[in-house]
Amino acid sequence: MLTLVVLLIVSTVLNYGLVQYERSTAEPYGERVEIGNGSVNVVDNGRDGPTVVLLSGLGTPAPAPDFGPLVRELGDYRVVVVEGFGYGYSDLTAPERTVQNVSEELHAALAATGVEEPYVLAGHSLAGFYILDYVNRYPGEVSAVVGIDTTVPAVVEDDDGTAAEDGRGIPWERLPSITGLLRWVLLVAPDLALPEGTAHTAEERDRILRMTVWNNANAAVTDETRRMGDNARDLEGVGFPAELPVLLLLAQDTMDQMPEWLPRHEEQLRGVRDHELVVLDGGHYLHWTRSPEIAATATGFLERHGVVRREGSGLTTPSPAG
Numbered sequence: 001m002l003t004l005v006v007l008l009i010v011s012t013v014l015n016y017g018l019v020q021y022e023r024s025t026a027e028p029y030g031e032r033v034e035i036g037n038g039s040v041n042v043v044d045n046g047r048d049g050p051t052v053v054l055l056s057g058l059g060t061p062a063p064a065p066d067f068g069p070l071v072r073e074l075g076d077y078r079v080v081v082v083e084g085f086g087y088g089y090s091d092l093t094a095p096e097r098t099v100q101n102v103s104e105e106l107h108a109a110l111a112a113t114g115v116e117e118p119y120v121l122a123g124h125s126l127a128g129f130y131i132l133d134y135v136n137r138y139p140g141e142v143s144a145v146v147g148i149d150t151t152v153p154a155v156v157e158d159d160d161g162t163a164a165e166d167g168r169g170i171p172w173e174r175l176p177s178i179t180g181l182l183r184w185v186l187l188v189a190p191d192l193a194l195p196e197g198t199a200h201t202a203e204e205r206d207r208i209l210r211m212t213v214w215n216n217a218n219a220a221v222t223d224e225t226r227r228m229g230d231n232a233r234d235l236e237g238v239g240f241p242a243e244l245p246v247l248l249l250l251a252q253d254t255m256d257q258m259p260e261w262l263p264r265h266e267e268q269l270r271g272v273r274d275h276e277l278v279v280l281d282g283g284h285y286l287h288w289t290r291s292p293e294i295a296a297t298a299t300g301f302l303e304r305h306g307v308v309r310r311e312g313s314g315l316t317t318p319s320p321a322g
Helices: 002-025 068-073 099-112 127-137 172-179 181-188 202-215 219-226 228-234 252-257 261-269 291-304
Strands: 031-034 039-044 051-055 078-083 119-124 142-148 246-251 275-280 309-311 314-316
Touching: 002 172, 002 181, 002 202, 031 099, 039 099, 051 099, 051 127, 068 291, 078 099, 099 127, 099 228, 119 127, 119 291, 127 142, 127 228, 142 291, 172 181, 172 219, 181 202, 219 228, 246 252, 246 261, 246 291, 252 261, 252 275, 261 275, 275 291
Parallel strands: 051 078, 051 119, 119 142, 142 246, 246 275
Antiparallel strands: 031 039, 039 078
């Protein structure tokens, strides 16, 4: 036991030193902006087309590289990936991860980087919580929503019928990262952290692997995870505005594993005048393997519903009269 304790201490110290060295020597990407409570990283592809704001799902260690294939497929658009607190090159500590705080931070980050409204708000997985809150908190600033296998807020109840409480106490989930165990596991089996398919570049895969070690289960993400139940309760009964075009792209694999996935999304779209629900073959991270289909479906949806239209070789935002 004493030997194991000593090895664990050595691993923890060594891992801490390696993380500090790797972060200081790696070339960062994007632009860090101050938003009052700290700094978040924003990555902008710099195109002139209409703006699509991309939000990652829970625990994605490097959102911008993770979305790399989809950003390339959306080449005619200005794509802005906002890495919230706990993600990518943003600060890893943050205020409470409530939907209100996350929405206000996103709004501040977009303002700080000069993103003009209206813009398309798109996101993956748990970003569905924040998208839903954002479009109701800032009505009129979002021209359309694109959800990539997004999570629908649902209050989970205990066996006695009361709402389940989120766990507090010791954050055991952080131990593999802090002690370096995650680093040694990924050294032997890197595929555990790498995206499926071949659409990511070698640089993107390298960044994702390294940043998984740096960012996994950090303080902000741990708090966000533990507040999922609280945030679901806060969003209970909240729906999309009736006039807002909404496209939801669902993964067949997720539907196969969770029978309630499709009905929940169908119910979420009830009352939305302009909406579409499309099922794509693949796993929960659809943008890893289905980015061409996602981009084509989203572009078609936005054009059909008057959010953007093609004029010549580029994409433009229609005038109010359009």
